[in-house]
Amino acid sequence: MFGQLSHLARRFLGAVRPGAPDHAEEQWALTKLNDGERALWRRMNNPDRRHAIEVAHKVVAELGATATRPVVAAALLHDVGKVESGLRTPGRVVATVLWAIAPSPWLDSWAKGSHLQRRMAQYRLHPAIGEQLLADAGADPLTSSWAADHHRPAAEWRVPVSVGQVLKACDDD
16 A cells, blocks of 8 residues: 555656656657557657656666567556546546545446546546557557556456566556
């Protein structure tokens, strides 16, 4: 529980910091993505891209030569489904808190509710949305599977467990 709160606090502080990723880091990330993935990357907001680059660098450091292009793309694009919600940091904070205290009861009704409620429901569904966006963009199945699986328990992962463990640890770090 404390680890999850610490992770969320770090993500929040990173989200309120202004600015795009460093140009060299941005270029590095773009070399790891195919054309369709690059288009999705450009839709992501600055805090998500900065976070994704950090995750990807950690994955590369952990896996070394076994950090294949699809694995690095998975690290870079695991949260891409958040783009469909259009929520900025305050809305994301509210959606995350609601998710933590009531994981699913509000989701069905909010998906049919006000514009803001629908956007919060989309944010909550970002893993499935990301999987679809990546599949439509021609991503490797490992990359799109990780977008869908990154909040699921390890027993439900469709990626190799050894790869999923590294991706998860680097994201939750």
